[in-house]
Amino acid sequence: MTLNYKNISINYTVKGQGKVLVLLHGFLETIDMWTDFVPELSKTRKVICIDLLGHGKTECLGYIHSMDDMAEAVFAVLKHLQIEEISCVGHSMGGYVALALAEKHPNLVNDLCLMNSTFEADDNERKILRARAAQMATTNYESLVRMSFVNLFAPESKVPFASEIKKALDIGLKTPVQGFIAGHKGMAIRPNRYDVFKSINGKKVIIIGEKDWIVDKELVLKKTKNTDIETVIFSEGHMSHIENKKELSYFLKRFVEK
Numbered sequence: 001m002t003l004n005y006k007n008i009s010i011n012y013t014v015k016g017q018g019k020v021l022v023l024l025h026g027f028l029e030t031i032d033m034w035t036d037f038v039p040e041l042s043k044t045r046k047v048i049c050i051d052l053l054g055h056g057k058t059e060c061l062g063y064i065h066s067m068d069d070m071a072e073a074v075f076a077v078l079k080h081l082q083i084e085e086i087s088c089v090g091h092s093m094g095g096y097v098a099l100a101l102a103e104k105h106p107n108l109v110n111d112l113c114l115m116n117s118t119f120e121a122d123d124n125e126r127k128i129l130r131a132r133a134a135q136m137a138t139t140n141y142e143s144l145v146r147m148s149f150v151n152l153f154a155p156e157s158k159v160p161f162a163s164e165i166k167k168a169l170d171i172g173l174k175t176p177v178q179g180f181i182a183g184h185k186g187m188a189i190r191p192n193r194y195d196v197f198k199s200i201n202g203k204k205v206i207i208i209g210e211k212d213w214i215v216d217k218e219l220v221l222k223k224t225k226n227t228d229i230e231t232v233i234f235s236e237g238h239m240s241h242i243e244n245k246k247e248l249s250y251f252l253k254r255f256v257e258k
Helices: 067-080 093-104 124-136 141-150 162-173 177-188 194-199 217-224 245-255
Strands: 002-005 008-015 020-024 046-050 086-091 109-115 204-209 230-234
Touching (some): 002 067, 008 067, 020 067, 020 093, 046 067, 067 177, 086 093, 093 177, 109 245, 124 177, 230 245
Parallel strands (some): 020 046, 020 086, 086 109, 109 204, 204 230
Antiparallel strands (some): 002 008, 008 046
């Protein structure tokens, strides 16, 4: 399905009936990352997957897609579908978008899972890396995407999941240069949203990969200690939907139970 939004097209899918579960993909990903999970989840929920700005079949709005910009595009889809309350799972960048959505529309998000994601803002080192990547994208895009993508996986995952990694990389390579640049610049300027996450009334969960170098596990565990935020640690890297698929499937079914 598509929605016209600010003269661009937003791509999304809807499957199932019941309370709404929104699944938001990460950087260089599309709604395809959820394909193997939707059939089971849609048995008890209305599952909505949305291609974020500059990814998949959703077009770009500009050369900076802030997390707020992406959240407003998600909200436009939900408003179009007349949806007032959701549970949400956001992978990596999708988690940043979900937090922006919860901040802008606090009565909308009842439950939130940050999957291989964080409430923290980028530190200065990460901001420098993003700026460098955005610059490199204009001259050596394919090599940059390949290098960036492979580093998302734990070293031990690269052989047993070679075919799945190739499939995901092929999808990532279809991300337009503009979408790559706008996404990086948008993530670099996002604020810390720890207080936003804490304020959510329902379930609050962070999934962490033991070998994920992108999410600061120790910092997250320190910040969530003695709070009602649940932390779940999987054995591998940043791409839990590939590297820890069975564990994630089990978790998601538990997450949507009331």
